[in-house]
Amino acid sequence: MRELPRLPNYNDFIHRLYPGVADRSLVREVTFQVTNQCNLRCDYCYEHHKGPESMSLETGKRIVDLLIRMWEDDKPGGFISKKTKTVILDFIGGEPLLEAPLISDICDYFFKQCALKGCTLASGARISISTNGQNYFEPQVQAFVKRFAPFLSLNVSIDGHKALHDAHRVDAAGNGSFDKAIKAYHAAAGLGGKQTKMTFVPASFPQMSEAILFMLEQNPDFIAANYAYEPIYTPQDARVLYDQLKIVSDHLIATKRVIACSILDHNIGYPVAKEDDKNYCGGSGGMLAFDTQGKAYPCLRYCPISIGKEKAEKICIGDMQGIYNTPHTAKIRDYLDAITLSSQSTPECINCPVGVGCGWCSAYNYESTGDVNRRVTNICWAHKGRTLASCYYHNKRYLELRDTTPKAVLLPEKDALQIIPREEYEYLLRLQTEAEKVFLKEGGEDGI
Template sequence: MKKRKGKIVALILTHSCNLNCVYCFEKHKSSKSMSLDTAVDIVNKEIQKVSEDADTDYVKFDLFGGEPLLKFDLIKDLVEYTTEHFSGTEYYFSVTTNGTLLTDEKKLWFKEHKDVIELIMSVDGSTVTHLKNRGCNKDLLPIDFVVENWPDLYLKMTISSFSLNNFAQETIDLLEKGYNVSCALEVGNHWQSGDEIIYARELEKLANYYLGNRDKKPAPIFWRLYGELLVDEPLKNCGCGTTMTAYDIDGRPYPCHMFVPLVHGKEIWSDLQEIDFSNRKSLEDPECNRCVIKKLCRTCYGFNYNQRGSVQRRDKSCCKMFLAEAKVVSAFLIEYLMSNKDNLTIEEIQMLQGALKCYELTHDTEL
């Protein structure tokens, strides 16, 4: 079934976690958790909304924590309730987990329900890197179980300051084992001058690997549409506050999970009512208006609000990192797609057009 438009609904099941990752943005953990009644009410309401919206044909329920598997019984009861009551509705569940609590009993249940729920596992590279970033032994994680049951999904790799220098080889090592890997920069990290040179070098290593190994699925950062460069309108980085909603443990809705008290440490719900997330222009950073790669830079409105007091104010330490990414990825896409230019899909043609425009804008710009 081809998706026209989907909605993402996050449920914060618990404020608790069994790890203490170095880059975790959830700084205000507690033992609080969501009740089944609250979760069921949210699912009922959101599925009803989707059924009444002709332009939206599915809803994805992201089950978050903390560590969501701490609330496995809640996950189990919620999914079984939903499949029993809404078998004809287009929906699915996704759980982002560190994987450390996935027992044999839980594996069996997830395997039996894998058509309606998926597991996204965080794996940060080598055993040493994973231990440094996340404080647990990667070699004990049930990676093969996740890959066997959801073979099209990516393992989630966060690139931290510690792992920046060697993330290409650590990604390749995982790819060589048959895993799909989505590597992305740590959000909220203050990148230092010179990091962009290292980032570009590592991206080029990965690009060359993908060009020489067409059977490997490129990470999402290498598969950018860049279509935003071809249209004359402000870019909104995500569906925050429009096609995305996050419910905290008490059932209160937020624009996304980056705005909940677990992240901010205080209640900001009233302040958020003053922000129109559907007005793209109002979300732009005035300092970036003259930048040629303004539309290529990703930003997190939640982090902007948390760290700089405004959803508009971007983290300028990321500027050269995203420039490096744009230069390498656009060159990669041009070579990758042109090698099969006679058999491109419509989407790939648009991707090539965007990459050419991106390359034109960035290739002469020094890092």
């Protein structure tokens, strides 16, 4: 049986190159926050403390020196060691391409220093950039793109069709940004795949299907769509989400489109295995970010641009001289390393029958509650609505196209009926039953 593709993941790719190596330090993501400036004023942006500051080249070079020094020192348990096969150099702002020459110089320094010192981190290294595309065609940006294209994964953020995009992503004067973004999206199609990130909030849920169908017309390699963590979603929001995803599902089935769509992933909506007690958010020790001044944090979401200087200072883990190298920062490391799914979650979340795929942001936990180890559950109802839609999509698609597998409706009836009417819930159950019968009749085993 054919299977629908999954979204590409560079970490997965590296682990496939080195089978049997489970250490999460195999590939490390390091973020350079090159500027606090942005040329847009997106209304859902989590960076609430933008400003005029930018990183200096000297600071960027010293961060690169630290990465190579960690590799050379090869300390057991170090963030980077000689077990680390490669790195993702993530450049972000604000809007990172406002500092394209700086990014180019930092990358140039990284590859040269790795060559001079015999550091293998440059082998397979990726340069990752998410941009709003507003200055993509400027000469200095194009010079950077041309120079580093073989290593570059560049994503232009587009939230859907022009009306929706321009309702949320505007410049300082209130003008929409879609026209420039869509041109940049098509021009950058060869840089790591034709991709974009679509972000939705309750206000944009009613236009979700139009937005996704528009992006499908742009012939992407995959659809990466999700909802923001910050809003508190309601059962009513979940109903809108479900209805919109049904429209998307019907379109994908009717057109026989074979494409990975993150928001309809088959793998969500199952109980979390008891032995799977990981904290999947990289912002609790799995990532590393440096702000414009060279101070280090567990990820960008902890930087001052996101949560302000006072909160950020308490979770700072070092600087370009070294990380986790003082008693205070060592305590932060030990605390982050000890966080698990169960340590931060309520019994309701731990035992949720559809818990798989219900994510969290460790930094948003910290911003909202003051504690990384206290899970914020704002997305609970959105996740439940998405789970029901995924069941609709895969069961119906299996019956019509046979290129996926049936999916059990595991959301409890009492929760489901807060989202959809009883007749719709019973229809989902019938759809599941029919798909299971056909699956077993055709020789399927435990794919449900």
